[in-house]
Amino acid sequence: MTELRTERWGTSGPRVVMVHGSLSSAATAFAEQKVLADRFQIIAPYRRGYSPSPGVERIDPDRDAVEIVELLGEGAHLVGTSMGGVVAMRAAALAPEKILSLTVIEPPAMPNGAGRPRADQLAEALRAYFAGTECNDLEAFAAGFLDVLGIDMQLPSPLPPAMEEAIRNLTTERPWETGAPAHILAGTPFPKLVVTGGGTPGFEEVADALAETLPAKRVLFDGSPHAVQRIGQRFNDELTAHLESAS
Numbered sequence: 255m256t257e258l259r260t261e262r263w264g265t266s267g268p269r270v271v272m273v274h275g276s277l278s279s280a281a282t283a284f285a286e287q288k289v290l291a292d293r294f295q296i297i298a299p300y301r302r303g304y305s306p307s308p309g310v311e312r313i314d315p316d317r318d319a320v321e322i323v324e325l326l327g328e329g330a331h332l333v334g335t336s337m338g339g340v341v342a343m344r345a346a347a348l349a350p351e352k353i354l355s356l357t358v359i360e361p362p363a364m365p366n367g368a369g370r371p372r373a374d375q376l377a378e379a380l381r382a383y384f385a386g387t388e389c390n391d392l393e394a395f396a397a398g399f400l401d402v403l404g405i406d407m408q409l410p411s412p413l414p415p416a417m418e419e420a421i422r423n424l425t426t427e428r429p430w431e432t433g434a435p436a437h438i439l440a441g442t443p444f445p446k447l448v449v450t451g452g453g454t455p456g457f458e459e460v461a462d463a464l465a466e467t468l469p470a471k472r473v474l475f476d477g478s479p480h481a482v483q484r485i486g487q488r489f490n491d492e493l494t495a496h497l498e499s500a501s
Contacts, residue, residue, distance in 0.1 A: 277421070279300050315344055331497050332357070346439060347434075364380070366436055403454050405480050448470045
């Protein structure tokens with residue numbers, strides 16, 4: 255039985271497991287999806303290392319994937335944003351028979367974009383940044399990380415404890431290495447959706463590569479934030495149509 259704590263919204267309809275990314279947690283990452291609880295049972299876990307789930311010294315997407323599989327029950331739709339998208343893809347490859355549909359939002363699956371110039375450039379920039387930057391000043395580390403990605407996100411100062419925890423987790427990640435098992439997912443029958451917001455060219459090329467390989471429907475909400483699900487209704491309408499098409 256998983257030790258992960260979860261947010262749960264809705265009591266009827268198909269199960270939807272939503273996996274948060276690096277600089278957010280379950281309640282904040284998917285706040286705009288709570289309105290879907292009138293037709294779906296939504297489970298949004300706090301990944302290991304994010305309170306109130308147990309702490310961890312280093313983020314491990316493979317361990318996270320195993321724990322996500324435990325939440326799928328007899329079958330569920332799976333949605334992941336940012337690093338949660340990588341975790342979701344790895345979980346889907348572990349238990350494809352339990353997946354009703356898969357949705358990933360700007361996953362930093364950099365190896366999947368290898369050979370595409372903007373993806374390669376971003377992967378190398380991330381590698382260089384993590385190798386050459388001190389992690390002692392968490393606020394400065396996060397600001398520099400967002401700058402590498404070209405993401406305009408204002409960090410609160412001073413950082414609240416939950417954000418400090420999230421950034422400390424981020425410093426242990428290796429996003430240039432976190433590929434998804436696309437070759438396994440390509441042989442699965444459930445529908446797949448890849449969503450981006452247009453802000454980070456490297457992520458756009460990764461998404462293009464995934465959409466071709468999986469294969470998946472590719473949707474761009476141009477001008478949206480990295481966490482595209484936060485735009486609310488437009489994303490929710492697309493997601494709902496995708497989930498219902500799987501039924």
